[in-house]
Amino acid sequence: MVTKKQLEQAMDQRFSKEVYEKFKQAKVCIAGLGGLGSNIAVMLARSGIGTLKLIDFDMVDITNLNRQAYRIEHIGMPKTRALREIIGEINPYIKVETIQAKVMGENLEKFFAGETLVCEAFDNPEYKAMLVNYLLERQPKTIVVSGSGMAGVGSSNQICTRQKMKRLYVCGDGESDAYAGMGLLSPRVSICAGHQANMLLRLILGETES
Amino acid sequence: MVRINGINMERIEGKTIAEYLEQAGFDSSRVAVERNGAIVPKKSYEEVIITEADTIEVVSFVGGG
Numbered sequence: 001m002v003t004k005k006q007l008e009q010a011m012d013q014r015f016s017k018e019v020y021e022k023f024k025q026a027k028v029c030i031a032g033l034g035g036l037g038s039n040i041a042v043m044l045a046r047s048g049i050g051t052l053k054l055i056d057f058d059m060v061d062i063t064n065l066n067r068q069a070y071r072i073e074h075i076g077m078p079k080t081r082a083l084r085e086i087i088g089e090i091n092p093y094i095k096v097e098t099i100q101a102k103v104m105g106e107n108l109e110k111f112f113a114g115e116t117l118v119c120e121a122f123d124n125p126e127y128k129a130m131l132v133n134y135l136l137e138r139q140p141k142t143i144v145v146s147g148s149g150m151a152g153v154g155s156s157n158q159i160c161t162r163q164k165m166k167r168l169y170v171c172g173d174g175e176s177d178a179y180a181g182m183g184l185l186s187p188r189v190s191i192c193a194g195h196q197a198n199m200l201l202r203l204i205l206g207e208t209e210s
Numbered sequence: 211m212v213r214i215n216g217i218n219m220e221r222i223e224g225k226t227i228a229e230y231l232e233q234a235g236f237d238s239s240r241v242a243v244e245r246n247g248a249i250v251p252k253k254s255y256e257e258v259i260i261t262e263a264d265t266i267e268v269v270s271f272v273g274g275g
Contacts, residue, residue: 036275121275125240128271132242136249151274164269165244178274189274 004093011048019205020048026204027051029115031103031131033058033079035184036147037121038069038086039193040200045087047201051095052087054080055111057102067186103127108134112142117203119196120146123178136167145169145199150192151178153185161195163209171195214266223262228255231268242269 011020026049030037033056041052060074060082074082080098087096099111103122108131112118118135122128128146135142149172150159158173172192178184199209212222214230222230227250231238243250244267250258260266 032275034275123273123275125271125273128275129240129242132269132271133249133252136242136244137251146269146271147275148269148271149274151272165242165249165267166247168242168244168269170269172272174270175272176274177272184274 002092007091007093022204023048023201024050026117027053027115028117028119028200029053029055029112030119030121031055031111032121032123032127033068033083034064034121034123035067035186035189036150036193036196037119038079038083039190040119040121040197041083041087042069042090043194043197044200045090045094047197048091049094049200049204051097053097053099053115054083055099055101055103056080057100067184067189103131109138112139115139116141116143117200118142118144119200120144121193121196125177132168136165143167143169143203145171145196145203147171147192147196149173149176150188151176151184152182152188154188156188156191159188159191159195161199161209169199169203169209171199212260212262212264212266215268222260225260226256227258227260227266230260230266231255234268236268236270240271242271243267244269 030041056079058079060070060077070082078100080100084096120131135144148170161171164170212219
């Protein structure tokens with residue numbers, strides 16, 4: 001068994017103590033644990049983010065394996081539970097909170113109150129807009145990092161991070177919709193997830209993006 | 211002059227946010243709108259009137275995640 005001390009020492013070799021402490025004290029809430037959210041959670045866990053709050057209503061399906069962090073053994077399991085297991089195998093000392101429920105209406109306040117860093121990683125564009133609007137309208141201290149436009153096999157270089165509003169960062173190419181005939185594939189989804197995860201780390205360190 | 215998504219727009223003053231979104235082809239259920247640095251609440255799209263020197267940002271979300 002790898003001890004907490006060993007893992008922390010391994011982290012300290014790569015970051016200054018100050019950076020690692022900031023990551024360790026930080027909490028990120030991830031809404032949606034599909035191709036974006038599951039990969040973002042794994043990246044943040046590897047980076048040593050101290051607390052992750054994971055929200056999704058869904059179960060792992062065989063069609064998820066092409067781009068999401070899950071494996072065959074997780075099929076049929078709630079994504080929240082599967083991801084908790086995966087994170088536990090990367091760093092068992094990260095605090096993982098899970099909510100297995102659909103994000104809508106009266107749940108919004110209950111799930112997001114007090115969360116200052118929220119990662120929007122839904123699939124459906126109406127749900128994306130609903131969550132972003134709710135958080136920007138009702139939670140003046142919350143910063144949102146959202147994903148939009150990562151389907152298909154277009155140029156990787158079209159995917160970027162932009163600060164679109166005072167408290168909203170959007171990662172993606174902004175236009176590649178997932179529809180029948182142009183699905184989601186691991187590379188571009190992972191690139192977009194990487195943009196979101198990196199923006200979250202930058203925000204934790206007090207940096208911004210224009 | 212009104213600036214929308216970084217572009218100067220003519221003859222937009224006087225329209226509501228809802229009218230502008232429809233005219234520009236946005237699906238209002240998929241957008242978030244910021245006006246002069248403040249989020250425009252969804253329920254106000256029909257009431258907020260775009261005025262001279264406004265800076266507006268419309269983010270339109272696409273599917274996939």
